[in-house]
Amino acid sequence: MPLETLQPGKVRAHLNSLLEDKPITEASLRSPHIEEANSLLKASGGNLGVAPHSSTTLLWDLENYYSGYYELLISGGRDATVRIIWAEGLYENLTFRDNQKNDRREIVGKFLPEGLGDRFVPDGSEDRRFTPIWWRAGRYCLIQIETAQHSLELKKLSLHASGHPFDWQGTFSSDQDDRLAPILKASKRTLEVSSWDTYQDCPYYEQLMYVGDTCIELLITYAQAKDSALPQRVIELYESSREQWNGLVASRFPSQTPQFISTFSMIWVWIARDYLYWQDDPEFAAQLLPGLRHSMERFAAWEDEDGLIENVPGWPFVDWVDEWEEGVPNKGRDGVSSVLNLIYLLTLQAASAIELAIGEPELAALFERRSQNVSHLLRTRYWNKERSLIQDDESAKAYSIHAQILGTLTGVIDDQEACDAFQAASSSSDVSVASYMFRHYHFEALRKIGKGSQILTELEAWQGMIDLGADTVWERLEPTRSDCHAWSSHPLFHLPCSVAGVRPSAPFFKEIEIAPQPGPLTFIKTTVPHPQGLISLDLRFENGNCQGSVELPAETSGKFSYAGQEVNLVAGYQKL
Known part of the structure; x- marks a missing residue:
């Protein structure tokens, strides 16, 4: 603004x-x-x-x-x-x-x-x-x-x-607007007051731009605003931070006090992958390749003889969890952590996708082989079949929802096993829960296994903020320090992109996937910005059927998927 x-x-x-x-x-x-x-x-x-x-x-x-x-x-x-x-x-x-x-x-x-x-x-x-x-x-x-x-x-x-002048063009409405609109309003307000010439984690306390926060803030921006200037600026700033840590991205930048969060340096690769898919700018994306390759070489140096990362340097922060010391999962600092290795696996998969799209096929194949090895080791060592849960470490004493979420996203466990794991986690008192921030990845996992409609139920946690007079969304579960933390604004992303199901299915958003998971919703109207214009949906759901219309921008195509049926989409307006 x-x-x-x-x-x-x-x-x-x-x-x-x-x-x-x-x-x-x-x-x-x-x-x-x-x-x-x-x-x-x-x-x-x-x-x-x-x-x-x-x-x-x-x-x-x-x-x-x-x-x-x-x-x-x-x-x-x-x-x-x-x-x-x-x-x-x-x-x-x-x-x-x-x-x-x-x-x-x-x-x-x-x-x-x-x-x-x-x-x-x-x-x-x-x-x-x-x-x-x-x-x-x-x-x-x-x-x-x-x-x-x-x-x-x-x-x-x-x-x-004051704040960044977002050109808001994304919309979402449904028959649950009375409940969801205040959550979206508070989420949007949070991003507005947390964005200037960079993103901020929060406008009151640190007033700093962190990679982990930025990853989520960028996705919200892609889904809601017609804006490439701010995403490009922050990516360029992170690129320039490599000088501080011998080629790895700083956890926060610009910052008077340098800081290295090893997990955030891996999440940086996810940011590059997301830009590749959500923005139509091959030249800018290609400029990131040298730094990404250097990062992947540095991560490889953390691997043990089997190929899992261990004794990860810096601060291997994952999430604010009561049972974890300083946000670090079991064995995160002094051993082999399944949670950190699942993050590494996601990073290998993202790097492979980037190289396959705009880089070297040989490197894509290398990262794919390494990811398959890591996936096999994680399943072999940490999947507890008796409990239907991925262990945080080999002791079988520590469990977290984080491992189940990341195991789902990486494919270490299949969709049915993921459903079983989430059920087991919700009914077990010894499984650590996720903060608002990490629920972004939980929602991603729910969408992946076809349970995206559960996001509507999970948003009760955000409704709790609204009930307590929140104008913005909070950093952590109560009692929270910060009342305004943009990493918790991801309902702005997930309602149009997980519940309504609008996503890029090819680099540069050339192909579009629309796979709604409405659950109890009887209608959805949503608009998602696209580099070539707007994607618009007007859908109604009744007795397991979907009717309505979709409009795609010029020079695009896509697929609409619902209830096991697929329809090819073309540019322009079309009825379903």
Whole structure:
């Protein structure tokens, strides 16, 4: 979104004192100065006076999540202290690290953390405008004023909201819009406030671009926006990060502090594969080949004598799981982990697909042979037939949904075995669960085995956020630190691309696959951007049959698959 001056929300609390370590009280909501305070949010401004040697606190609820540059218009108040603190939500107690926020709309009895903010000291002049030199983000803005010998007039509050100007063209509607539309709205808002000239993991905390997050953010962009500039920029930035780690992509970039997450360096290959399929730009894709080949050579150096990677260097982060130390699965640092090797297998498969499409067939064959070897070893050593589960390591004591998801995506287990594994995982108390981020791959696995309609049920976890007043989607299962994390925005991808089933089936999106898995939905209307235009569906489902229409862009073709039936598609409008 381009820079836009707004005056959103309202001032919900006013105190004639500093808040300090006290909670917001019911009385502060009924302050006689609330009306004056809210006049500051009028286009013409207002006036809230603060006498000499006194204090005032305002809690501005923007009633949505924003990122940008706030502005205060102030007159007088020489040597006063003006403090601004931003927060995503208020906390139930002063132990902020336990992240107990509950309903994000509620403020009474709750505390504001010592969050990101600024401190200004007015010089006493008229109509001084105070704004930060870096963006701020959140839903709540606390303004605390402590005057010295001179009175101060606060005249206006405003926000210069900013972010990447996405050209949103993707749509999804169904007979469950009442439930799904708020989830899509919160997911889209999250990506909007987390994208500038790069993607961000979150706008409030790190404000950094991580490979693992970017992989998901790129897919959302491909599925929802007509935008190649931002994807190309971030891919080029990651390419330039190779100098830091001897040819491997940095986990986050640009960043003042270098960091190496070994799993993210493998996921980088997935990003290149996705670009190859979703964008029609062979020249740009080909520029990635030298770096990808160097990466694959470096990964090979991690292999043991059998061909599995072990003692993986750096931080082999996979997901925030309670049972894992720092997001690393069992044997992730000091042995052979099935989860890490499944990620490696996906990487070998992606590299083979890239080489086959635009590179060297010999390299494609090499990566395919290595992937078959890794797949055979993983099935032989880690598939526990008695439990219908893939083990995290050879001890048969550690299990995770992650191994089942990755085993499904790689083909280590077949579709029926995958169904059995997911059933066994859901009914077992010793199987670690996935965060919102890794559920992206769970949804991918469900689509692969023809269970994409289960995504609609799985979105109950996102509904839980909405029920607690979320305007954006969260980083982790409750209690969560970050209330705005773009890696959890993937319902924007999966509803049109897994439930409605629109995907590229050939490099450069030359061929299109449409394989809806609607489950209980009686109709789906969706639009997915394509390099040559738009893909549009208008489908109705009844008694196991599908009727409707499909429209494909020029110079494309595809297949429509439903209930065991296939129909060839051509460019233009056609009825089913």
